[in-house]
Amino acid sequence: MKVLVPALSTSLLLLAFIHPATSFKAGDFKTCSQSGFCRRGRALAERARENVDNWHSPYSVDPLSLSLVSERASLTARVKSELYPDIKFSLEVHVHEDGVIRVRMDEVDGLRKRYDEAAKWALAAEPSISTDIQWKVDASRARAAFGQQREHEVVVDFKPLRVVLNKNGKEQVVINGRGLLHMEHFRNKTVEEPQVETEEEGSDTQEVLKVNPNAWFEGNSEDAFWEESFGSWTDTKPKGPESLSLDIDFPRHGHVYGIPQHATSLDLPTTTGENPFFEEPYRFYNADVFEYLASATTSLYGSIPLMHAHSADSTVAIFNVVGSEAWIDIAHPNTHSTSTHWISESGILDLFILSGPTPTDVFRQYGGLTGTAPLPAHWALGYHQCRWNYVSSDDVRGVQKRFDEEDMPVDVFWLDIEYSTDHQYMIWDKKNFPDPVEMTNDVAALGRKMVVIVDPHLKRVDDYPVYKQARDLGILVKQKNGQDDYEGWCWPGSSAWVDFFNPASWEFWKSLFKTTKGSSWSWIESTEDIHIWNDMNEPSVFNGPEITMPKDLVHYGGWEHRDIHNINGMFLPKVTSEGLIARGATPKRPFVLTRSFFAGSQRYSAMWTGDNLGTWEHMTVGIKMVLSNGIAGMTFAGSDVGGFFGNPESEMLVRWYWVGAFSPFFRAHAHLDSKRREPYLLDEPHRSTVRNILRLRYSLLPVWYTAFHETSVTGLPILRPHYVIFPQDEAGFSIDDQFYLGSSGLLVKPVTRPGVTEEIVYIPEDKVYYDYFTYQTYRGSPKGKHVTVPAELHQLPLLVRGGSIVPTRDRPRRASSLMHRDPFTLRVALDESLTAHGELYLDDGVTYAHKEGHLAWRGFSVNNAGAQLRLSNVDLAAATPRSAVEGGAIATFDRQNAFQRGIESVRVERVVVLGLPDRPKRVVVEGGHDLEWEYAPGVAAGAKKDGVASVLTIKNPRLGVASDWAIQITL
Amino acid sequence: MxxxxxxxxxxxxxxxxxxxxxxxxxxxxxxxxxxxxxxxxxxxxxxxxxxxxxxxxxxxxxxxxxxxxxxxxxxxxxxxxxxxxxxxxxxxxxxxxxxxxxxxxxxxxxxxxxxxxxTCAAVGKEYRKVQETARKLRRTGSKIRSTYIAFAQKEKKRLEAEIESSEKEVVLQEKEVSHLKDLVDRTEAISAEVLEHKTKSPLYASLITHHNALKSLQREHRKHLEREKQLGDILDNLRRGYNPNYQDMAVLEAVRGWEQLAHLPHIGETEREEGSDGDEEATTPVEESEEELEEGEWTSLQLENELDGLLGVDHISLLMEHDAHVDDASSVSPQHDIRAYLPDFLVPQYEALRDTLVSWLQTLGVVRGSPNAASDATRAREKLNDAERNLDSVRKQLETARSDLRELFDLAWYGAEGEWKKLHNTCLTKDTGDYVYEVCLFEEARQKPNYGGQTFSLGKFDSWNLSPGVTEGSAEYYSKQVYGHGTKCWNGPERNVKLDLTCGTENALLTVAELEKCEYLFTGTTPALCLPLEEDRESGKDEL
Known part of the structure; x- marks a missing residue:
C-alpha cells in the first residue's frame, strides 16, 4: 500500500509539489560508493582487474585438513588466507541427492561469530545429502561426479581455492575463479583508527600511513571498518568489518535471470564490464522506496538471492543465502558468458549450486530447497478490489452493491490502514466501522472475503493490547545496547516492532487471530472470512536510515539487525499465516499478502510489487518483475492495477486490467489522494471492456488453479517466460513482455503502450497458434516467427498453442465461490497432427482436504487414429498420486474421495474443437449415445494458410468433468 | 443475502x-x-x-x-x-x-x-408493511411540503407586490433623473468646452495615469495577498503535519523559516502529540512591526481602509475644484478677471451684467452663490449622480424581486411549485466528532472543526442532479444537490459536496463521508421531497 512518509503529512506532498517529475528521492538510499563494504568490494574487483596478470586468490585449502564423511557426499577442510595466516576458515562442500551442491565457509575460532542462520529460515527442510556419490581426492583437488550419466562433476581446487561445476568436462559455474573471494575476519579495533567520512559521493579511501603488506589485495585503507555515516545517521559497527566478497562466473551462459526484486528487464542487464547498462550494482536491502524508478538496480521491498544462468545448452542456478545487505555486479565478458561479483555485509558463505541442466530441473531443485508456493485458497485467484481507503463499513457495502449492479465479478474487498483507530491494527475505528463483523458477514453472504491490513509497527500506548502484551513479553526489537526497546516512527507515530526472530513471539502473534475469546487478547471482532495484508515489513521506519531500522539494533540471539535485515520481512507473513490456519476448528488455507520477502517467503504469502506509479513504464516493468519473482519461487505475485500513485486515464486503466487479469495475483489498488477508479465508474465502452476482462479472468480460473497446482508440486512458475518453455530458442532468451500461463498453452502479450491497435507476438516454434477469441490461426516457423495480432483496447493478444486443451467455466458469476457447480467448456486447439492435451485440477479450494486425497486431477487428450479422433478424460491423480499434491503426500488415490463424489454432477457442457480438416461424419460418446454438434468450416490445423479455424461445437455431451470417458470424432 | x-x-x-x-x-x-x-x-x-x-x-x-x-x-x-x-x-x-x-x-x-x-408470503407482508410506513412518512412529509408550497405562494404575492411598488418607484426616479439630466446638460454645455480643454492639461493626464497605475497596483497587491495567504496555508499545513522524526532537513528548515517569518512558536513534538492541533494559535502572520514610514507615506492600515476611497474620487469634480482653488490663490488671472481688459468706463456695466447673470443662474438653482460655471456644473452632476444611484438601487431591487420570482418556480431552482424556497438558507448540521458539517441549502456547505482550527468552505450551491439521463424537474433531479468550488485542497481539488436527499419529515443531515480526498458525500432528508400520494392528490383535488 504504502509509502515511506505518510502522504497525509503534507511534507511529502510538498516535496512532490516541488519536484513533480522526479519524486524518487535518490538521496534517501545508498549507492555502492556510500556503502563501506560495497566500496571495498568494488575496489577489490578493480585491483584484480588492473593487476589481472599477477592476481591470485590468497585463499587455499589445506589438503591435510581435508576429511570426508563416510556414507555421505560431504567434504570438510580448513581454508587459509595467505594474508592472515593465523586466521582459520572452515569449508564444507556437500552434494545433495537432487543435483544441488552446497558450499559453506565460515571463520573458525574467530573473535566473534558470523551470522549463520539465513539458510535455517530460507530452507523448507534440511536437504538430504547424497549417500552414493563419492569424492575422489588427489594432491591438488577433490572431485565428485553425479547425475544420471555422471555427466556432472563438482571440483574443489585447493590452491588457490576454487569450486567448479563441470558438465561433460566443461565448466558451468566457477566460484572464486577470478580470486575475488574475501571473507573479512573479525579483529579488534586499533586505537588510532582514522575516521573515514562516507557522506561524499565517491569519497576516496584515505591513506593510512603504516605499510600494509596485504595492500595489493585489501587496499591501503581501512575504509569504513568501524563506523559509517549516511545522511544524519551513523552506523556504529561494534563488530567491525565482516563482509564477504565472492566472484561467481558462468563461462558458458550468456544470460542471467532472477535476484528479485529489482525494476529491470528479466534478462538482467550488466552493471560492470564494457558499456554497462546500469552504473550501480544490483542491491539487496529491503526498503520502502517512495515512487521507485521503473528501471534501476536500486533495492526494493524484497530480496531473493537466486540467480539463473542460461544458455541453449543448459540452465544452472546459484542460490547465495545471505540475509544482510548485498550488492551484485554483473558483466558479460562476451555474449556467451557471464561473470558476477557478490558483495555482502555479514554472515557466512552458504551457497547452493543448482546444476540443472534444464529450467525444469532448476525449479525442482530450488523448490526442493526453499519449498514451493502451496496451493492457495481458490477465491484468492479471483479479483481483489482495494483502495486506500474504503472509509466505512457502509462504503464497503456500497462498493459491493455497485459491483453487483454492474454484474462485475469480484471476490475480495480490502481495507487499508484507515479502518483502525490511530493505526492500531485490529482495533476498529468504530466511528466509521461500527459493525465490522456484520460488514464482513454481508460480504461473505455473497461468497466473498475481506482482506484487512495488519502492519508490524505497534503504536506504543498501553491501551493497545497487542503492543502491551508484546512489550510485557519482552519480545520487541532492542536498541543497540540490547536492553531497551527500540522506538521508531511510523503511521501511528511512536512505534515498536516485534522481534520475530524470538521464538517466544510466534505463539503470541498467532494467538492474536483467534476469533473467539480466550485467555489473552485476540481479534474477536473478526471472522474467518477476514484474511490479512502485511505491509511495511521491510521494516519501514520513517525516521530510520534508509527508511528502515538502524543496522546496529539487536535481535534475538544477539544478532544485529544488519545480519538479518533482508530475512526480517519473511517472518510477519509466516507467523500471520500460521495464525490464520490455527484460528478455526477446521484449518483453512490462509491468504496473506506481503510487501517484503526473502527466499522461502513463497511458503507463506503472495506478494505484490509495492507502490508503483500509474505510468505506462511501471505497467511494463511490473510484468517483468512478476516474471522475475516467479522464477525465484515467489510465484503468487502481481502489481497494483491502475498504479498506486496517480489517476490513470481510461485507456491506461483498461490496459492495466488486461495485465492484472493475466497476473497470478489480481488486485486493483489506489492511493489516498487518487480519484475513485473502481471499474464500475468507467464510462462506456470501457466499463463493458473491463467487465469482459473480469469475466475472462473468472472463466479461466480452472486454468489458473491448475497452474497453481502444478507450481505447488513442481516449483515451475505460473507465468512462464520463453526461456523456461523453449530453453533452446535463443531468440526468446530476452523476451519478457509475453509469456505462457502455466502448462495451459495460453500465450499472452499484454499491451502496455498507449494508442496501440495491433501487437507483434513472437511464436517460437513451428506450430499453429489460435487467437483465443476469434480462432484466427497464426503459424510459427522452426526458427520462430513474429506475427501481428489485433490489439485494440477491447482486445488482448491471447493465443492458444496448437495441441492444447483449455478447460474453462464460461458462465459469468458474481464471485468465484459461486462457480463451483458450473459446467465446463473444453476448447481443443488441435496441432498439425490433430492431437492435443490439457489438464484440470479441482478440489474444495478452501481446506487442506486435498492433502488427504480429496481432489480431482484430470487429463484430457485427443489422439489421432487416422479416420478417428478420440478425446479422452483420464484420471491423472490415480495414475501419478505422488504428483497430485505438494510434497508427494499421497501414496494412493481413492477415486471415490468425497470431493470427487461431490462434483459428480458437474459436467462438461460444451466441447469446442479447433482446426479439424473437414466436417466430421459422426460424434459419439464411446460406448454410448450420438452427440449433437455443429460445424463451421474453416482453416485446418495442418493447413499452410492462415485464417479462421474450423470449429466443431459439441453440445452438452452430459459427461462429468471428473469422470472417465471418451468422445469419438469420426472424420 | x-x-x-x-x-x-x-x-x-x-x-x-x-x-x-x-x-x-x-x-x-x-x-x-x-x-x-x-x-x-x-x-x-x-x-x-x-x-x-x-x-x-x-x-x-x-x-x-x-x-x-x-x-x-x-x-x-x-x-x-x-x-x-x-x-x-x-x-x-x-x-x-x-x-x-x-x-x-x-x-x-x-x-x-x-x-x-x-418466502413470498412473509416477504410480501413485510414489504407491504414497509411500504405502508413509507407511505405514512410520505403523507406526513407531504403535508409539511404543502406548507412549503403555501410559503412559496405567499412569497410570490410578496414579490409581486414588491415588483409593483418598485416599478412605480422606478418611474418616479426616472423622471427625477431625466429632469436633472436636462439641467446638467445645459449647465455642462456651458462648461464642456472649458472642461475639454482642461482635461488636456498634463497635470490632469498625469493624475489619470497615476490613478490607473494605483488601481493596477492595488489589483496586483490583492493578488499577492491572496497568494501569500495560500502559501501561508500550505506552510501551516506543512508545519502541523510534517513528521519531525523523519529528519528531512529540507522540510525542517522550511518549517523553521516559516515560523520565524510568521512569528509562530516552534512546533514541538510534545505539542503535536495530543490534541494540540486544536487550540493552535492563530495561524495568520502577526502584523509586521511598524516600519519607519517616510513623511506622508501611508501605513498598511491606511492602504487597506482608505485606498478604495481615494480611487473612487471623481476626477472631473476634482479638476473643477482644483481650478476653483487655483483661482482663489491667484485672483488676478487675466483671463478670469475680464475687468482687466475692459476700458474703465465699461467696468460698472460689466459688473452689473455679471451680477444679473449670476442671480439669474442662482434663480435657476444651477449655482449656489458661486460665480464659477464649472463648479456649478459639478454640483449639478453630483445631484444627478445621487439620483442615478437611487434609480439604480430601485431598479436592482426590482430586478432582484423579478429574478426571485422567476427562480421561485424555476425547475433549476426552487421547483415547479416553489417547494424548495422555504428551505433557502436552512442550515443542516451533522456532528461527526472531529468536525461539524453544515450545509445551508442553496448557499454553502462548510466543515467546522470542533477543536479549533480553520473552517473550510466545502462549496457553494451549484446545481441539482445533472447526471446524464436525469431529466430536469424529475424526482431524481431533486434527489441530489451539488455544492462546488469550495476551499481548494492545496494538493487536491476544490472541496465539493454531493448532497443526496430523500423524503423525510425533517430537514436533517444523516451521514457525511469523504469518499475521496476533499470530495464529500452527504445524505439527508427533507419533506420537500415527499410528494403527495396519488390518492391524496385525488382527494386534494376534490377538496379544491
Missing amino acids: RPCLLSLSLFPLIASALGRPQTHGVHPSFLSKYKPEGSTWTCLDGSKTISWTALNDDYCDCPDGSDEPGTSACPHNTFYCTNEGHIGASISSSCVNDGLCEPACCDGSDEPAGVCEN
Missing part, C-alpha cells in the same frame, strides 16, 4: 433445469413469444430455429440467449421471478443456479426446486 447451504451432491448430473417449463424465467411481457411452432422454436432474434425441448435445457443455443430464460447458460440474460404473493422481479442470469437464494426472488425460482424456500 442468505447463502445457500445445500450440498452439491443433491444436484443430478442431468441439468438441474430440466423439468422446468420452457417458459421458466420469462418476463410476462415476452410470454406470448414463447410458444412452440410444432416441435420447434425460433430464437427471438430470428437467427436460429431449435427444438422446443432445447429451451431451458441449460445449454445456450441462441446467439441472443433467448432460449435460456430460466437458466444461467447464456450470459447477459435476465431472469424473471413471479414472486406470487409479492411483486415480480428481474435478476441477472448470473445469479441463477449459483447456490444463493436471491432476496429479489422470494419464490426461490432462481435456484433448482427445493433449494430455496418460498
Whole structure:
C-alpha cells in the first residue's frame, strides 16, 4: 500500500509539489560508493582487474585438513588466507541427492561469530545429502561426479581455492575463479583508527600511513571498518568489518535471470564490464522506496538471492543465502558468458549450486530447497478490489452493491490502514466501522472475503493490547545496547516492532487471530472470512536510515539487525499465516499478502510489487518483475492495477486490467489522494471492456488453479517466460513482455503502450497458434516467427498453442465461490497432427482436504487414429498420486474421495474443437449415445494458410468433468 | 443475502433445469413469444430455429440467449421471478443456479426446486408493511411540503407586490433623473468646452495615469495577498503535519523559516502529540512591526481602509475644484478677471451684467452663490449622480424581486411549485466528532472543526442532479444537490459536496463521508421531497 512518509503529512506532498517529475528521492538510499563494504568490494574487483596478470586468490585449502564423511557426499577442510595466516576458515562442500551442491565457509575460532542462520529460515527442510556419490581426492583437488550419466562433476581446487561445476568436462559455474573471494575476519579495533567520512559521493579511501603488506589485495585503507555515516545517521559497527566478497562466473551462459526484486528487464542487464547498462550494482536491502524508478538496480521491498544462468545448452542456478545487505555486479565478458561479483555485509558463505541442466530441473531443485508456493485458497485467484481507503463499513457495502449492479465479478474487498483507530491494527475505528463483523458477514453472504491490513509497527500506548502484551513479553526489537526497546516512527507515530526472530513471539502473534475469546487478547471482532495484508515489513521506519531500522539494533540471539535485515520481512507473513490456519476448528488455507520477502517467503504469502506509479513504464516493468519473482519461487505475485500513485486515464486503466487479469495475483489498488477508479465508474465502452476482462479472468480460473497446482508440486512458475518453455530458442532468451500461463498453452502479450491497435507476438516454434477469441490461426516457423495480432483496447493478444486443451467455466458469476457447480467448456486447439492435451485440477479450494486425497486431477487428450479422433478424460491423480499434491503426500488415490463424489454432477457442457480438416461424419460418446454438434468450416490445423479455424461445437455431451470417458470424432 | 447451504451432491448430473417449463424465467411481457411452432422454436432474434425441448435445457443455443430464460447458460440474460404473493422481479442470469437464494426472488425460482424456500408470503407482508410506513412518512412529509408550497405562494404575492411598488418607484426616479439630466446638460454645455480643454492639461493626464497605475497596483497587491495567504496555508499545513522524526532537513528548515517569518512558536513534538492541533494559535502572520514610514507615506492600515476611497474620487469634480482653488490663490488671472481688459468706463456695466447673470443662474438653482460655471456644473452632476444611484438601487431591487420570482418556480431552482424556497438558507448540521458539517441549502456547505482550527468552505450551491439521463424537474433531479468550488485542497481539488436527499419529515443531515480526498458525500432528508400520494392528490383535488 504504502509509502515511506505518510502522504497525509503534507511534507511529502510538498516535496512532490516541488519536484513533480522526479519524486524518487535518490538521496534517501545508498549507492555502492556510500556503502563501506560495497566500496571495498568494488575496489577489490578493480585491483584484480588492473593487476589481472599477477592476481591470485590468497585463499587455499589445506589438503591435510581435508576429511570426508563416510556414507555421505560431504567434504570438510580448513581454508587459509595467505594474508592472515593465523586466521582459520572452515569449508564444507556437500552434494545433495537432487543435483544441488552446497558450499559453506565460515571463520573458525574467530573473535566473534558470523551470522549463520539465513539458510535455517530460507530452507523448507534440511536437504538430504547424497549417500552414493563419492569424492575422489588427489594432491591438488577433490572431485565428485553425479547425475544420471555422471555427466556432472563438482571440483574443489585447493590452491588457490576454487569450486567448479563441470558438465561433460566443461565448466558451468566457477566460484572464486577470478580470486575475488574475501571473507573479512573479525579483529579488534586499533586505537588510532582514522575516521573515514562516507557522506561524499565517491569519497576516496584515505591513506593510512603504516605499510600494509596485504595492500595489493585489501587496499591501503581501512575504509569504513568501524563506523559509517549516511545522511544524519551513523552506523556504529561494534563488530567491525565482516563482509564477504565472492566472484561467481558462468563461462558458458550468456544470460542471467532472477535476484528479485529489482525494476529491470528479466534478462538482467550488466552493471560492470564494457558499456554497462546500469552504473550501480544490483542491491539487496529491503526498503520502502517512495515512487521507485521503473528501471534501476536500486533495492526494493524484497530480496531473493537466486540467480539463473542460461544458455541453449543448459540452465544452472546459484542460490547465495545471505540475509544482510548485498550488492551484485554483473558483466558479460562476451555474449556467451557471464561473470558476477557478490558483495555482502555479514554472515557466512552458504551457497547452493543448482546444476540443472534444464529450467525444469532448476525449479525442482530450488523448490526442493526453499519449498514451493502451496496451493492457495481458490477465491484468492479471483479479483481483489482495494483502495486506500474504503472509509466505512457502509462504503464497503456500497462498493459491493455497485459491483453487483454492474454484474462485475469480484471476490475480495480490502481495507487499508484507515479502518483502525490511530493505526492500531485490529482495533476498529468504530466511528466509521461500527459493525465490522456484520460488514464482513454481508460480504461473505455473497461468497466473498475481506482482506484487512495488519502492519508490524505497534503504536506504543498501553491501551493497545497487542503492543502491551508484546512489550510485557519482552519480545520487541532492542536498541543497540540490547536492553531497551527500540522506538521508531511510523503511521501511528511512536512505534515498536516485534522481534520475530524470538521464538517466544510466534505463539503470541498467532494467538492474536483467534476469533473467539480466550485467555489473552485476540481479534474477536473478526471472522474467518477476514484474511490479512502485511505491509511495511521491510521494516519501514520513517525516521530510520534508509527508511528502515538502524543496522546496529539487536535481535534475538544477539544478532544485529544488519545480519538479518533482508530475512526480517519473511517472518510477519509466516507467523500471520500460521495464525490464520490455527484460528478455526477446521484449518483453512490462509491468504496473506506481503510487501517484503526473502527466499522461502513463497511458503507463506503472495506478494505484490509495492507502490508503483500509474505510468505506462511501471505497467511494463511490473510484468517483468512478476516474471522475475516467479522464477525465484515467489510465484503468487502481481502489481497494483491502475498504479498506486496517480489517476490513470481510461485507456491506461483498461490496459492495466488486461495485465492484472493475466497476473497470478489480481488486485486493483489506489492511493489516498487518487480519484475513485473502481471499474464500475468507467464510462462506456470501457466499463463493458473491463467487465469482459473480469469475466475472462473468472472463466479461466480452472486454468489458473491448475497452474497453481502444478507450481505447488513442481516449483515451475505460473507465468512462464520463453526461456523456461523453449530453453533452446535463443531468440526468446530476452523476451519478457509475453509469456505462457502455466502448462495451459495460453500465450499472452499484454499491451502496455498507449494508442496501440495491433501487437507483434513472437511464436517460437513451428506450430499453429489460435487467437483465443476469434480462432484466427497464426503459424510459427522452426526458427520462430513474429506475427501481428489485433490489439485494440477491447482486445488482448491471447493465443492458444496448437495441441492444447483449455478447460474453462464460461458462465459469468458474481464471485468465484459461486462457480463451483458450473459446467465446463473444453476448447481443443488441435496441432498439425490433430492431437492435443490439457489438464484440470479441482478440489474444495478452501481446506487442506486435498492433502488427504480429496481432489480431482484430470487429463484430457485427443489422439489421432487416422479416420478417428478420440478425446479422452483420464484420471491423472490415480495414475501419478505422488504428483497430485505438494510434497508427494499421497501414496494412493481413492477415486471415490468425497470431493470427487461431490462434483459428480458437474459436467462438461460444451466441447469446442479447433482446426479439424473437414466436417466430421459422426460424434459419439464411446460406448454410448450420438452427440449433437455443429460445424463451421474453416482453416485446418495442418493447413499452410492462415485464417479462421474450423470449429466443431459439441453440445452438452452430459459427461462429468471428473469422470472417465471418451468422445469419438469420426472424420 | 442468505447463502445457500445445500450440498452439491443433491444436484443430478442431468441439468438441474430440466423439468422446468420452457417458459421458466420469462418476463410476462415476452410470454406470448414463447410458444412452440410444432416441435420447434425460433430464437427471438430470428437467427436460429431449435427444438422446443432445447429451451431451458441449460445449454445456450441462441446467439441472443433467448432460449435460456430460466437458466444461467447464456450470459447477459435476465431472469424473471413471479414472486406470487409479492411483486415480480428481474435478476441477472448470473445469479441463477449459483447456490444463493436471491432476496429479489422470494419464490426461490432462481435456484433448482427445493433449494430455496418460498418466502413470498412473509416477504410480501413485510414489504407491504414497509411500504405502508413509507407511505405514512410520505403523507406526513407531504403535508409539511404543502406548507412549503403555501410559503412559496405567499412569497410570490410578496414579490409581486414588491415588483409593483418598485416599478412605480422606478418611474418616479426616472423622471427625477431625466429632469436633472436636462439641467446638467445645459449647465455642462456651458462648461464642456472649458472642461475639454482642461482635461488636456498634463497635470490632469498625469493624475489619470497615476490613478490607473494605483488601481493596477492595488489589483496586483490583492493578488499577492491572496497568494501569500495560500502559501501561508500550505506552510501551516506543512508545519502541523510534517513528521519531525523523519529528519528531512529540507522540510525542517522550511518549517523553521516559516515560523520565524510568521512569528509562530516552534512546533514541538510534545505539542503535536495530543490534541494540540486544536487550540493552535492563530495561524495568520502577526502584523509586521511598524516600519519607519517616510513623511506622508501611508501605513498598511491606511492602504487597506482608505485606498478604495481615494480611487473612487471623481476626477472631473476634482479638476473643477482644483481650478476653483487655483483661482482663489491667484485672483488676478487675466483671463478670469475680464475687468482687466475692459476700458474703465465699461467696468460698472460689466459688473452689473455679471451680477444679473449670476442671480439669474442662482434663480435657476444651477449655482449656489458661486460665480464659477464649472463648479456649478459639478454640483449639478453630483445631484444627478445621487439620483442615478437611487434609480439604480430601485431598479436592482426590482430586478432582484423579478429574478426571485422567476427562480421561485424555476425547475433549476426552487421547483415547479416553489417547494424548495422555504428551505433557502436552512442550515443542516451533522456532528461527526472531529468536525461539524453544515450545509445551508442553496448557499454553502462548510466543515467546522470542533477543536479549533480553520473552517473550510466545502462549496457553494451549484446545481441539482445533472447526471446524464436525469431529466430536469424529475424526482431524481431533486434527489441530489451539488455544492462546488469550495476551499481548494492545496494538493487536491476544490472541496465539493454531493448532497443526496430523500423524503423525510425533517430537514436533517444523516451521514457525511469523504469518499475521496476533499470530495464529500452527504445524505439527508427533507419533506420537500415527499410528494403527495396519488390518492391524496385525488382527494386534494376534490377538496379544491
